[in-house]
Amino acid sequence: MDCNRVFVSKVKRLTIVFTLLIAFLSIKIDTFAQVDSAVVPVDSVVAGSAEAVSGEHGPAKHGEEKFEPTKLIMEHIADSHMWHLWGHTSLPLPVILYTANGLEVFSSGNFHHGEHDYNGKYNNYRLEEDHVKVVGADGKVDEEASKSVLDFSITKNVAAMFVAIFVILVIFISVAASYRKRVGKAPKGLQSFMEPIIVFVRDDIAKPNIGHKYAKFMPYLLTTFFFILFNNLFGLIPIFPGGANVTGNIALTFVMALGTLIIVNINGNKYYWKHIFKPDVPFWLYPIMIPVELIGIISKPFALMVRLFANITAGHIIVLSLISLIFIFETLAIAPVSVAFVLFMDVLELLVAFLQAFIFTLLTALFIGMAVEEHH
């Protein structure tokens, strides 16, 4: 009797869910069709089809824009010459170009969101795909000339990085001041919040991996840890002054990994180099071993670079995709689901922010430890 009732209720529930699903799919089937057609041109846009974009820009501006999630996500992941604040308002950032004739500095506001060209001292410039390109005499983008112009602009990522650096400096210099003020006393306030993290980096990252020579590397490890951590955290803030994908940019992770590469190899002792050039294997294996070891020098920081970049970028892409779901389905009904998933992802990203900073620092410490190890 009891079992029967449970069975009936389950069947009922299943029927309801199935009906809702069918209804949902039948209503939104045209949206899917739209999205599918929209994705195709986006891919070609990302690949760099110049005409398609310049043609699209004018009419798309004020009318009902066709929603293209790939474009939106890629725009958010990539660097930009403007810092988007709200609506159509953006903070123009300085453009600094190194040309064969000299430096060019002007505000990216001159491009009016890519609608106008800017007549610089030496060339005319056009903002295309958020890249500054040189415009030739014929009014078209001169790709050859564009390649010779080096872009040292303060982009969104650079500006966001500066903000993070400023915050780090303010926090840690004030923490240091409170150490000086409260000599020999228990930590207080911000100081007591930061101290466990610093001690964690020292006792759980540096000491076990590097050994007794850890003190020399502490500034680098701590700076790396907090630099990555703060940039990760700022990246999680969706609005100004966050919102930039700083640690999810390959250039930044490249520099960080390069730093590790340099630190490791400068401090490598004779055992480290012996391990690479005279490993303890039969000599006929040297032609294999030495190239492998040499590749190992590069591949270790390379893994660091890709790991940080991929983790942070992936997190951003997932969050943006979930948000995009609302606009793909063009209904508010999906919003609670999206928001719930985004909330979950954001919490996960918070963990990842700490985790990636920790892993990067830990592996750096590990590589340093391998390079400065005394005996074999």
Added chain:
Amino acid sequence: MELVTPSIGLVFWTSIAFILLLLLLRKFAWKPILGAIHEREQSIDEALNKAELAKQEMARLTSQNQDLMQQARAERDEILKEAKTLKDGILNEAKKQAQVEGAKLIEKAKIEIENQKKAALAEVKDQVSSLSLEIAERVLRTQLDDKAKQETLVANLLKDVELN
């Protein structure tokens, strides 16, 4: 592909910014912070060691105190015992002496009494002899008057003498 191509501008600014950050933090943050933490850890270690030492010292002092107390107690008992024996000795001595003294006095008194008795007896004997002489004189006088009366008198006198 653009996503994985590092742009020169960002590489440049990141390098500069990171190196600057590293130098600034090393000078103004990490050195004082790590130094202070290290110093505090050392001072805590030191304090703990000192506390441990103090505890040991305390324990040592306590045991020493106890020893001293015990010693003092034993000494006190000893002194008390000594005092008691001394007192007993003195008491006994005094008693003995008093006895001896008393005995001596009694002896003296006895001798005195004996002497007095002897003197008294000698006096009595003198008086008796003088009395006897007087009686004899009287008897002799009465004898001269009446024979019979003399005899009774003598007899009476003799009776008296015997009473003595």
